[in-house]
Amino acid sequence: MSPSVRxxxxxxxxxxxxxxxxxxxxxDQARRSTAKCAVQMDNAQVRVCECQLKVGERTPMxxxxxxxxxxxxxxxxxxxxxxxxxxxxxxxxxxxxWADAATFSVENIGMNDLRVLAVExxxxxxxxxxxxxxxxxxxxxxxxxxxGTDRQGKADQPRHGRWRHAWHRHxxxxxxxxxxxxxxxxxxSKEKSPLVPAGAEIAxxxxxxxxxxxxxxxxxxxxxxxxxxxxxxxxxxxxVLSGTLNVGAGEKADHAQGKAYPAGSFVxxxxxxxxxxxxxxxxxxxxxxxxxxRIRYVNPADNPQKTSAR
Numbered sequence: 001m002s003p004s005v006r007x008x009x010x011x012x013x014x015x016x017x018x019x020x021x022x023x024x025x026x027x028d029q030a031r032r033s034t035a036k037c038a039v040q041m042d043n044a045q046v047r048v049c050e051c052q053l054k055v056g057e058r059t060p061m062x063x064x065x066x067x068x069x070x071x072x073x074x075x076x077x078x079x080x081x082x083x084x085x086x087x088x089x090x091x092x093x094x095x096x097x098w099a100d101a102a103t104f105s106v107e108n109i110g111m112n113d114l115r116v117l118a119v120e121x122x123x124x125x126x127x128x129x130x131x132x133x134x135x136x137x138x139x140x141x142x143x144x145x146x147x148g149t150d151r152q153g154k155a156d157q158p159r160h161g162r163w164r165h166a167w168h169r170h171x172x173x174x175x176x177x178x179x180x181x182x183x184x185x186x187x188x189s190k191e192k193s194p195l196v197p198a199g200a201e202i203a204x205x206x207x208x209x210x211x212x213x214x215x216x217x218x219x220x221x222x223x224x225x226x227x228x229x230x231x232x233x234x235x236x237x238x239x240v241l242s243g244t245l246n247v248g249a250g251e252k253a254d255h256a257q258g259k260a261y262p263a264g265s266f267v268x269x270x271x272x273x274x275x276x277x278x279x280x281x282x283x284x285x286x287x288x289x290x291x292x293x294r295i296r297y298v299n300p301a302d303n304p305q306k307t308s309a310r
Contacts, residue, residue: 036051036052036053037049037050037051037052037118038050038051040117045121046119046120046121047119047120048117048118048119048120049117049118049120050072050115050116050117050118051114051115051116051118052113052114052115053077053106053108053113053114054108054113054114055108055110055111055112055113056107056108056109057107057108058105058106058107058108059105059106059107060105061080061082061103061104061105062103062104062105063101063102063103064099064101064102064103064104065101065120066098066099066100066101066120066121067098067099067118067119067120067121068096068097068098068099068118068119068121069091069096069097069098069099069116069117069118069119070094070095070096070097070116070117070119071091071092071093071094071095071114071115071116071117072093072094072115072116072117073093073112073113073114073115073116074090074091074092074093074110074111074112075089075090075091075092075093075110075114075116076088076089076090076108076109076110076111077089077106077107077108077109077110077114078106078107078109079104079105079106079107080104080105080107081102081103081104082103082104088109179205179206181205186203186205186218187203187204188201188202188203188218188220189201189202189203189204196227196295196304197225197226197227197304198304199221199222199224199225200219200220200221200222200225201219201220202217202218202219202220203217203218203219203220204216204217205217205218207291208291209289209291209292209293210291210292210293211291211292212291212292213290213291214288214289214290214291215288215289215290215291215293216286216287216288217286217287217288218241218284218285218286218287219284219285219286219287220282220283220284220285221243221245221279221282221283221284221285222279222282223279223280223281223282224278224279224280225277225278225279225283226253226276226277226278226279227276227277227278228253228276228297228298228299228302229250229251229252229253229274229275229276229297229298229299229302230274230275230276230295230296230297230298230302231271231272231273231274231275231296231298232271232272232293232294232295232296233271233272233293233294233296234271234289234290234293235268235269235270235271235272235273235289236268236287236288236289236293237266237267237268237287237288237289238266238267238268238285238286238287239265239266239267239285239286239288240261240262240263240264240265240266240267240283240284240285241263241284241285241286242263242282242283242284243262243263243279243281243282243283243284244260244261244262244263244279244280244281244283245260245261245265245267245277245279245283245285246258246259246260246261246277246278246279246280247259247261247267247269247275247276247277248275248276248277249269249273249274249275250274250275250276251274251298252276252298253276253278255278258276258278274298
């Protein structure tokens with residue numbers, strides 16, 4: 001196991017706690033289960049428990065909430081559901097998975113004691129994005145592991161995610177080298193990202209928002225562009241280079257509550273804060289942040305990816 005993977009695991013709970021926001025209480029997993037569970041953090045935002053189950057031990061039949069799970073040891077368990085169905089499940093250490101709410105018992109049929117980090121989110125909005133968060137964790141762990149194997153001379157396999165339409169042809173992987181580009185050297189893509197409304201053009205300056213690490217984009221929005229209320233797990237830093245970007249905060253687009261940011265303005269909203277944007281004139285933005293970066297629409301019907309699939 002590489003030092004990077006161990007470091008990411010230790011910081012996993014802290015990463016989750018800094019990216020989630022508050023609301024209603026979740027169920028108390030530590031009190032429900034006979035497995036040895038230690039509550040690492042419990043506040044209005046999230047509950048993080050580290051649970052252990054010895055070889056051969058089995059929990060009683062019980063209702064488990066929807067949650068993210070990160071095994072800290074090799075996992076080989078038998079799940080017995082309330083309807084009598086049985087499923088054997090394996091998971092490798094550090095591979096984050098999402099588990100829907102269900103009623104079942106867990107038996108450790110592996111060769112080692114089981115340790116798993118369980119994360120229960122308490123905000124309704126956060127629950128809708130928990131699968132993305134679990135995937136983000138897995139991406140970070142994979143990146144850390146890949147970094148370690150690269151040092152051993154193993155081939156690095158390219159990864160393309162939900163932004164592949166924007167940079168599949170024009171991705172710039174500089175391997176740590178300096179990046180210096182003139183405006184004429186930018187490669188603008190008219191192939192829209194599946195999560196961005198039609199009309200936007202994207203030029204990748206550096207990095208990949210779908211992967212672990214820093215990224216920088218140039219985004220060109222046409223006059224009349226509108227992006228419904230949405231939010232990000234980690235909010236990017238936006239600089240208006242030309243035109244005017246209109247931004248409003250809230251879960252519903254209300255232009256009367258927005259503010260105009262002309263060229264030279266800087267915008268950085270807090271993570272997971274719902275907001276909406278629109279333009280009256282062509283506007284060019286510089287967008288910088290740290291990936292993996294996600295766009296989550298408050299109203300799922302506004303997601304252009306789902307709309308195009310209809």
